[in-house]
Amino acid sequence: MIRSARSSARSTRGRPPWWVLALFLAPALLLYSLFIVYPLVSALQYSLFTWQGTRPLGFAGLDNFTRLFSGVYGDRLWRAFGHNMVFFAGTMLVQTTFGLAFAVLLRRARWGRRFLQTAYVLPHLVSPIVVGYLWSLMLSPQFGAVNAALRAVGLDALAQPWTGDPALALPTLILVNAWQWIGFPMLLFSAALAGIPPEYEEAARVDGATAWRAFRHVTLPLLTPAIGIVTVLTFVGNMNILDLVYAMQGSQGAPAGATDVLGLLFYRTAFNNPDPGAIGQASALAVVMFLFIFGVSILATGYLRRKEAGLR
Amino acid sequence: MPENRPVILAACAAALALTATTACAPSTGGGGEGDEATVTVWSWRPEDAAGYKKIFAAFEEANPGITVEFKGHKNTEYPTILQTGLSQESGGPDVVQLKPYGPVQAFIEADQLVPLDDKVDLLEWPEETVDAARGKGDGKLYGVPFAVQTFSVLYNEKIFAEHDIEEPKTWDDMVSAAKRLKKADVIPFATSGKEPWVLAIMRETLGATRAGGNGFAQEVLKGEKDFTDPDYTASLKTIADLEPYLPPDSTAVSYTDAQTLFTSGKAAMYPGGGYELAPFRAADPDLKIGSFDAPPAPGAVIDHPLTPGFADGSYGVNAASGNKEAATKLVEWMATKEFGSAFSKELGQISAVPGVTPDDPLLAKMQADYADHGTPYMQGVYFGYGDPMGRDAEGAALASMLLGDASEKEAGEQIQKEISAWFKPEE
Numbered sequence: 001m002i003r004s005a006r007s008s009a010r011s012t013r014g015r016p017p018w019w020v021l022a023l024f025l026a027p028a029l030l031l032y033s034l035f036i037v038y039p040l041v042s043a044l045q046y047s048l049f050t051w052q053g054t055r056p057l058g059f060a061g062l063d064n065f066t067r068l069f070s071g072v073y074g075d076r077l078w079r080a081f082g083h084n085m086v087f088f089a090g091t092m093l094v095q096t097t098f099g100l101a102f103a104v105l106l107r108r109a110r111w112g113r114r115f116l117q118t119a120y121v122l123p124h125l126v127s128p129i130v131v132g133y134l135w136s137l138m139l140s141p142q143f144g145a146v147n148a149a150l151r152a153v154g155l156d157a158l159a160q161p162w163t164g165d166p167a168l169a170l171p172t173l174i175l176v177n178a179w180q181w182i183g184f185p186m187l188l189f190s191a192a193l194a195g196i197p198p199e200y201e202e203a204a205r206v207d208g209a210t211a212w213r214a215f216r217h218v219t220l221p222l223l224t225p226a227i228g229i230v231t232v233l234t235f236v237g238n239m240n241i242l243d244l245v246y247a248m249q250g251s252q253g254a255p256a257g258a259t260d261v262l263g264l265l266f267y268r269t270a271f272n273n274p275d276p277g278a279i280g281q282a283s284a285l286a287v288v289m290f291l292f293i294f295g296v297s298i299l300a301t302g303y304l305r306r307k308e309a310g311l312r
Numbered sequence: 313m314p315e316n317r318p319v320i321l322a323a324c325a326a327a328l329a330l331t332a333t334t335a336c337a338p339s340t341g342g343g344g345e346g347d348e349a350t351v352t353v354w355s356w357r358p359e360d361a362a363g364y365k366k367i368f369a370a371f372e373e374a375n376p377g378i379t380v381e382f383k384g385h386k387n388t389e390y391p392t393i394l395q396t397g398l399s400q401e402s403g404g405p406d407v408v409q410l411k412p413y414g415p416v417q418a419f420i421e422a423d424q425l426v427p428l429d430d431k432v433d434l435l436e437w438p439e440e441t442v443d444a445a446r447g448k449g450d451g452k453l454y455g456v457p458f459a460v461q462t463f464s465v466l467y468n469e470k471i472f473a474e475h476d477i478e479e480p481k482t483w484d485d486m487v488s489a490a491k492r493l494k495k496a497d498v499i500p501f502a503t504s505g506k507e508p509w510v511l512a513i514m515r516e517t518l519g520a521t522r523a524g525g526n527g528f529a530q531e532v533l534k535g536e537k538d539f540t541d542p543d544y545t546a547s548l549k550t551i552a553d554l555e556p557y558l559p560p561d562s563t564a565v566s567y568t569d570a571q572t573l574f575t576s577g578k579a580a581m582y583p584g585g586g587y588e589l590a591p592f593r594a595a596d597p598d599l600k601i602g603s604f605d606a607p608p609a610p611g612a613v614i615d616h617p618l619t620p621g622f623a624d625g626s627y628g629v630n631a632a633s634g635n636k637e638a639a640t641k642l643v644e645w646m647a648t649k650e651f652g653s654a655f656s657k658e659l660g661q662i663s664a665v666p667g668v669t670p671d672d673p674l675l676a677k678m679q680a681d682y683a684d685h686g687t688p689y690m691q692g693v694y695f696g697y698g699d700p701m702g703r704d705a706e707g708a709a710l711a712s713m714l715l716g717d718a719s720e721k722e723a724g725e726q727i728q729k730e731i732s733a734w735f736k737p738e739e
């Protein structure tokens with residue numbers, strides 16, 4: 001009795017009054033509302049109006065949305081969506097897999113761990129626009145270092161039009177993107193690995209498991225939460241990708257739209273569009289993208305939670 | 313915490329005001345009426361700042377009390393910046409550089425520009441130039457065009473001389489010259505297959521005669537023909553047939569790569585606009601550039617060369633400007649020969665003001681050719697008013713043809729499908 005009364009007294013005494021809490025929460029809440037919530041809500045509002053330049057004319061109902069999905073606009077939307085999905089699948093395959101491999105190998109590294117960790121994360125510090133520009137210089141068929149190097153060692157057959165062939169352009173973008181961001185899954189996996197007691201794997205090894213089996217059946221399942229987070233964050237990042245594609249393939253997603261993604265489509269619809277109704281169109285696209293990304297992220301997070309609960 | 317709401321709102325407003333005032337340089341200067349006024353001019357060409365300073369000095373001298381401030385923005389960010397700038401209640405620009413034809417319409421429709429019909433008289437100016445600044449809906453004038461761009465085949469005079477090539481008079485001459493250059497390891501035509509707008513300009517430059525020039529454009533506008541027309545699709549094929557003479561892997565060649573191929577002497581010809589001369593000469597001051605109009609393509613509807621051209625944009629007055637009087641004065645002055653001559657001299661371009669001849673002999677030749685056998689650049693002048701723009705649809709279809717993924721018939725059908733999503737012929 002006495003103890004519980006004392007502890008509850010302590011907890012109320014320890015908690016600052018509401019106005020202090022509000023004071024400390026207000027700046028973050030304010031900025032969040034101003035720069036995240038307000039634009040989101042206004043995009044939803046804009047998408048329901050017909051526009052004449054920057055002036056709303058009247059309520060449009062779902063007209064902007066039906067136009068988005070019809071005729072050539074629908075073709076463009078689905079094509080861009082398909083490219084985003086390929087981008088996500090390719091990134092998971094390359095960036096996440098190698099990120100995990102690097103994290104595992106670095107954990108075992110005897111020397112150079114710090115250096116390599118920094119080296120892999122370093123491209124993060126460069127703007128994607130700059131990365132895109134540098135890589136398009138290197139991949140240029142006439143002046144680029146990549147093809148020149150391949151030809152110099154006699155691999156002429158491998159000197160390809162990396163950014164100009166519809167079959168190669170998207171995979172090339174995925175690789176360049178992975179080059180820049182590979183440090184991110186690596187860091188998350190490193191942190192998760194550090195949280196797994198080495199005794200688990202040692203015990204498995206003592207029982208006669210090979211290194212691969214110990215990793216596959218002991219370590220990997222314990223990484224499920226980290227894999228889940230990386231998957232969701234990669235998904236969100238890839239669905240919204242714009243800057244790198246813009247820097248390397250232009251606003252039209254060259255060649256002939258083979259690298260057009262939703263971000264580029266939005267950019268063109270909003271800012272490269274002579275149609276006076278552009279704001280309504282672009283807002284509708286933004287709302288659709290948001291709902292899709294948000295919805296999938298919620299579902300995926302829920303699914304991963306249940307999976308995690310199953311691990312315990 | 314309902315008591316807190318006003319506080320949050322007030323802080324919100326304060327933050328908004330703060331970002332608004334710091335982000336944009338105010339141009340309210342002296343308040344407008346007479347005495348002292350600062351006119352802020354926004355442009356997408358920061359590289360012209362020094363030139364404009366000299367140009368506007370003459371205006372400032374003739375109009376004491378008015379100071380003109382030129383503010384160049386990054387080309388790629390300009391559309392976004394202008395959209396916000398014109399929507400501002402105050403602190404926005406007074407005079408704005410406007411993209412021609414289609415892209416200016418959104419601002420006109422939103423009443424963000426001042427109609428200039430009773431202020432400037434452009435009756436002497438060619439229709440297709442003035443159309444660049446006219447409202448599609450109301451036919452009113454909202455800007456004074458500043459430059460005319462013409463397309464032709466630019467060539468490296470030194471390379472032509474080395475290979476004993478003269479300006480071709482027929483298409484066959486041009487193709488056999490291309491063959492000879494290719495054999496000598498020189499890329500005959502530099503172009504960027506990665507940028508749809510560059511390909512569209514290439515088609516206009518080399519293929520306008522095949523499609524039928526302005527006659528074809530007018531027939532499409534009236535609904536008598538469309539982009540599946542065999543003469544038009546044949547003009548697409550004219551370009552695709554030149555593929556062996558383009559840079560290898562042309563769809564991977566960026567715009568800057570194409571420019572560099574020409575200025576570095578790796579490529580002999582460059583189908584493009586007069587606006588390329590200044591950057592080309594900046595890249596290599598010793599480069600001797602010549603220019604010829606493409607001879608009529610095989611099977612051409614028009615039996616003589618054409619010089620396609622268009623107005624590059626205009627200067628208009630922001631309807632929300634606090635300095636409308638001074639701003640209008642400046643824009644009125646931009647329609648005079650005094651401005652035209654200074655513009656042409658300082659910035660090395662063809663002024664849109666009739667009767668102004670550029671000092672540069674090559675530009676003067678382009679201007680004379682345009683006056684003699686000019687034709688409006690079809691996709692820019694007539695089919696840039698909707699989404700997707702004609703030049704983007706045409707350029708993407710041409711890229712597919714260069715990749716071997718589409719026949720000219722399929723390309724024509726694709727272009728027609730995309731443009732007809734918004735374009736309806738006149739009844």
